[in-house]
Amino acid sequence: MTKIKINLIDGRSMTAELDEQAAPITVANFLKLVDSDFYNGLIFHRVIPGFMIQGGGMDASLSPKETKSIKGEFKANGVNNPISHKVGVLSMARTNVPDSASSQFFICVADCAFLDGQYAAFGCLTDEESVKVAIDISKVKTVSVGFYNDVPYESIVIKSIERV
Numbered sequence: 001m002t003k004i005k006i007n008l009i010d011g012r013s014m015t016a017e018l019d020e021q022a023a024p025i026t027v028a029n030f031l032k033l034v035d036s037d038f039y040n041g042l043i044f045h046r047v048i049p050g051f052m053i054q055g056g057g058m059d060a061s062l063s064p065k066e067t068k069s070i071k072g073e074f075k076a077n078g079v080n081n082p083i084s085h086k087v088g089v090l091s092m093a094r095t096n097v098p099d100s101a102s103s104q105f106f107i108c109v110a111d112c113a114f115l116d117g118q119y120a121a122f123g124c125l126t127d128e129e130s131v132k133v134a135i136d137i138s139k140v141k142t143v144s145v146g147f148y149n150d151v152p153y154e155s156i157v158i159k160s161i162e163r164v
Helices: 024-035 128-138
Strands: 002-008 013-018 044-048 052-055 089-092 105-108 121-125 142-145 148-152 158-163
Touching: 002 024, 013 024, 013 128, 024 121, 024 158, 044 128, 052 128, 121 128
Parallel strands: none
Antiparallel strands: 002 013, 002 158, 013 121, 044 052, 044 148, 052 105, 089 105, 089 121, 142 148
16 A cells, blocks of 8 residues: 655645555545645645545636546446545545546545445545644635535645645
8 A cells, every 4th residue: 555645735644545455546546646746835725524625626716637547446337446434544536427527526525435446545644633734624614615615615725636
């Protein structure tokens, strides 16, 4: 398993292990983006307490940063991915199209088994402090901005994501 660290501009961080066996395409894509500094300066643009925090696709002005989409590695798309969406699990965000995941990911801040088989889980936070950071992010004040709901009032900016 590969370890990564999500560093926020405010000094907080979250450490996770990625599961190459459960989601090899997803992990390879995520690490390619990490290694190219793709995530630097992007935000967590959707936060919902008791559910998840989502980021990795927009900057603070909500301008999207696009990249190539990949195959969705989950049961409903023909892939046996055994990772359950529990607290701390990292998974790929997508549209209704099964193979539309690209760079956006979410971190579960509660057990969300109803997502199992529908989204490509690919890793998990490794420690209580990382889970606490994710849960704290999910509780920030949010606003609706145009098409987007649940946008943090003050941007939660990813300084970098790195391998550790």
